[in-house]
Amino acid sequence: MNKIYLIIEREFLTRVKKKSFILTTLLTPLLFAALMVVPVLVQTIKDTDHKTIAVIDRSGLAQQALENTNELAFKFYPDATLDSLKNTFATEGLYAVVSIGELRNNTPSAVEMYAFKQPNLDVQKNIETRLERVVEQRKLDSYNISGLDTIMNSIKTQLDVKTFLWGEKGEEKASNSTVYMVLSYILSFMIYMFIFMFGNMVMRSVIEEKNNRVIEVIVSSVKPFQLMLGKIVGVASVGLLQFLIWIVLTLGISFIIGGIAAPSAPLPEQQEIVQQATQELGQSKDIIAMIAGINFLPIITSFILYFLFGYLLYASLFAAIGSAVENEADTQQLILPVTIPLIIGIFTMVHTFQYPDSALSFWASMIPLTSPMVMMARIPFGVPFWEVFLSLALLFFTFLAIVWFAGKIYRTGILMYGKKPSLAEMWKWLTYKN
């Protein structure tokens, strides 16, 4: 046991002390935070250049609708033609020319916009909306109904269907399938990513030892099985540490950036966005209530269990493959039988987070090679305890069998040099007495 501990310690420390580890561990959260914060910041940045737009108005309504704003100045040319404005476009510093025809009837093509460069969508929408409003107002006014504005406001309706789940004791709990779907996707994708990333790390490390010829020195002191397990556990602790640092840093950085960005928010142009946000706040309060209503303990517990056993299972397979080859280029063909179930798992997961209780989801969450991903995708929606238990038990016993099997291949493989073995030859190694 003491030797396994020494191996774990070495595997852990040599990785953690590497510059590349420190860099990726510190930079990745910055990247995550940037991914979360930058789109929000970009959204608040608007084109604030001052633009002059020439208007040829034949409807007589535009003057009232198109008032100058901070960014847009409208110049009216009642007598000009498109051709004359085209000639003076540059000298007058125009951004675009809007030609307005008859607006009283429903004539969608009555307004045209001309420019030398594609006008920006905001400007176009702005003009559209304002003209629409004026025409609508005109039409409403023509009905001559008193107090119509109040009526119009009072009939505006927004309806959200809220869902509640009944617990076993008859209590109600707010639920939201979108929240569950997002959670389900994140959890199961994280399991996939970890298994793949750290499984590969184990494989590379096995190949490195064999390639360096350090392996024979080591196995004259420890059993190959101890070396394999120590390596797998060592890499797993690196993974968990990195994961924890990422979570803490990502949250920290998001808060800091959020804190800097928020106070500068209420610029006049942004007020509209703020208002919109306030409207949505009612809804997001519900979501927060919902998230608070989710029982995270079983989710986190099962995440750790599925990550652990899923990783152990796959990492032993990756180690067995690494032991059979002398460089990474040779792994491609051998690795296929290991990556295929992983990929099947991730594809099934895409189905599962929409249909968590389908037959496919059920069976894929029982079969040990796909269960870590698929069961994790089902768990946020609520899965009967016996199913989780059965799936974990199957995973655990398969893990034991696979580690035994991988250990046999590993201890023969690490001392074999020369020709790259076929899968059939690796199968024969199982019969060697060690």
Add this chain to the structure above:
Amino acid sequence: MSLLIAEQVIKRYNNHLALDGVSISVPRGSIFGLLGPNGAGKTTLIRIVNRITAPDSGQVIFDGHPLRADDVHQIGYLPEERGLYKKMKVGEQAVYLARLKGLSHADATAQLKTWFTKFGINAWWDKKIEELSKGMAQKLQFIVTILHKPKLLIFDEPFSGFDPVNVNLLKQEILNLKANGSTIIFSTHNMASVEELCDEIALINKSRVIVSGGLEEVRRKHGDNIVEVIYRGNEQALRGALSPAYTLLEQKEKNGQFISTIKINDPQPSNRLLQELIPHVEITGFREVIPSMNDIFIKLVS
């Protein structure tokens, strides 16, 4: 009394028999040469002694008891295919390997410092392995192999990659280890160093031991009863004096003396040959020609 005994060891891989009833016995405090051509099964036998792999049948007795798992702490093994973790620092790596052999962190560090001083390589401690030359890395591996003061040392081609100065340094260290009571198994293709260092040998060919025993005994046994006579006088007289029981193989002249190589055909004391020759020529030298290990190796293996 033997430190290590292998009895009727058989090891099979698929259809290939790597060891076919191999028995050896390594006396305590000796240097034991394990010889044989490539692919003969030496490495397999060494791996079995190190418990890296297990025999299909037969057994290994170490220090009076069947080989146990914790006996590896009493064995130091320098494999032929040897390497180190490239990215680790020299000191860290040496301490790690020593701890795997059961030394405590403090003991390992203290002993390493002693050895590093002895070999004049203290400056290496914080270098990375990849910064060392091949010879430097080999030196480090040698130190790590012997650091935990094992009862049994196994060196597989220990001199490969060393310059002649360091080969001598290493030979001296190996003899020192023997003088301090270590038992050493020495596997090599360099027969000159076998003659220089080994007390006993075993020659493995095609998965079996074909010759074993004390070095001198083996060499003598494989001598073909050939003697070398140095004399002054008439070479024709010598030729005429030889009875049919002897065959003259070679005759050459050097500094006014003749050197004749003579094979004694029937087993008989070499004194009788002397008696036959003395009346005819003036003998200044007489010695038995013992074949070199190189000759024996080539004769037995090819």
